[in-house]
Amino acid sequence: MNSNEKLSYRNKNILAPMVRIGRLPTRLLALQYGADIIYSEEIIDHRFIQCKRTINNALDTIDFTLDHDSRPMFRTCAVEKSKVVLQLGTANAERALKAAKLVEQDVAGIDVNMGCPKEYSTKGGMGAALLTNPENIKDILTTLVKGLSIPVTCKIRVLPELKDTIKLVQMIESTGVVALAVHGRRKEERPRHTVRVDEIRAITEAVSIPVIANGGSEDCIQSYSDIEKFRSATGASSVMIARSAQLNCSVFRKEGLLPMEQVIKDYLKIAVRYDNHYINCKFCILEMMKEKQETPVGQAVRSALSLEQICAAWNMTEYLQSSRLKRGLPTGSDVINDEP
Numbered sequence: 001m002n003s004n005e006k007l008s009y010r011n012k013n014i015l016a017p018m019v020r021i022g023r024l025p026t027r028l029l030a031l032q033y034g035a036d037i038i039y040s041e042e043i044i045d046h047r048f049i050q051c052k053r054t055i056n057n058a059l060d061t062i063d064f065t066l067d068h069d070s071r072p073m074f075r076t077c078a079v080e081k082s083k084v085v086l087q088l089g090t091a092n093a094e095r096a097l098k099a100a101k102l103v104e105q106d107v108a109g110i111d112v113n114m115g116c117p118k119e120y121s122t123k124g125g126m127g128a129a130l131l132t133n134p135e136n137i138k139d140i141l142t143t144l145v146k147g148l149s150i151p152v153t154c155k156i157r158v159l160p161e162l163k164d165t166i167k168l169v170q171m172i173e174s175t176g177v178v179a180l181a182v183h184g185r186r187k188e189e190r191p192r193h194t195v196r197v198d199e200i201r202a203i204t205e206a207v208s209i210p211v212i213a214n215g216g217s218e219d220c221i222q223s224y225s226d227i228e229k230f231r232s233a234t235g236a237s238s239v240m241i242a243r244s245a246q247l248n249c250s251v252f253r254k255e256g257l258l259p260m261e262q263v264i265k266d267y268l269k270i271a272v273r274y275d276n277h278y279i280n281c282k283f284c285i286l287e288m289m290k291e292k293q294e295t296p297v298g299q300a301v302r303s304a305l306s307l308e309q310i311c312a313a314w315n316m317t318e319y320l321q322s323s324r325l326k327r328g329l330p331t332g333s334d335v336i337n338d339e340p
């Protein structure tokens with residue numbers, strides 16, 4: 001990608017980074033429904049730098065895989081190349097750059113997670129732990145900006161005092177990042193707490209880079225028309241959606257929401273095409289089914305031990321077989337799907 005084609009973060013609807021959910025099928029589904037930019041799930045730098053990059057000719061994908069693992073940590077393809085942002089979990093500038101370099105030619109941008117409040121992240125100095133370590137933020141972001149030819153962004157939560165958040169975002173802007181995603185909650189706040197729309201707005205007024213407003217699912221965003229309302233309430237340039245897209249990815253559709261059954265079938269077509277692991281498919285589909293998990297189809301998905309069985313539950317066996325035949329992949333249950 002030359003510098004004229006760099007990804008713009010202005011006026012965009014964005015799929016948020018989500019562990020387990022934000023793998024290739026969900027990202028492509030979000031694109032299909034109208035998302036402008038799609039973020040990967042968080043990938044931890046020290047694990048990622050041990051991956052090998054391989055071109056998978058059978059699937060037309062690029063896979064980043066650890067030696068001992070048959071499943072890629074990150075799988076991507078040409079369809080998403082100009083829209084996909086890889087999110088890193090990091091606490092170290094040098095390692096972050098090494099990880100980003102490995103994937104630089106395959107993605108449109110790199111994001112740094114500075115909002116994850118979970119202990120596994122914060123105890124290593126990653127995620128929301130960075131918010132109280134501005135020196136390290138500066139080091140990581142300036143190193144990435146200097147060392148990469150693709151745009152760098154970060155995703156933060158707000159601090160307890162607005163004036164401290166403002167100081168922080170102005171420092172972040174000075175590192176050369178092209179945009180900033182703000183989850184409008186504090187580190188201690190859970191998804192049920194009301195999103196801090198006014199604090200996001202104050203941030204947008206304090207910086208000149210595009211701000212990506214996040215945190216509006218449930219409170220504000222159920223369907224496409226709500227995205228615009230959230231954008232104007234926060235004054236942000238772009239909007240990033242997690243939970244509402246996890247539940248029904250067609251939230252990105254201008255024409256309105258599709259029924260859950262249709263979304264699952266659309267998801268499965270992509271999952272089959274890119275041979276996504278059945279355990280991940282199961283997780284994503286059950287999240288979409290929510291209270292319908294107790295129906296016979298839901299129970300069949302829950303007890304499935306292969307992608308074939310999930311497709312059978314959705315009357316998509318024929319689709320699976322013809323798609324696999326086309327790619328010269330085994331069509332029966334001998335396909336190895338061995339997630340531990």
Ligand code: FNR
Nearest residue numbers: 016017018019041042113183215216217241242243
């Ligand atoms: C998340 N979130 C998240 N954030 C992040 O920066 N990196 C990640 O990998 C994840 N993983 C993740 C998984 C799942 C299942 C959920 C629901 C959330 C947080 C997410 O990106 C977002 O900030 C919040 O969910 C708030 O946005 P919504 O849900 O109100 O749109």
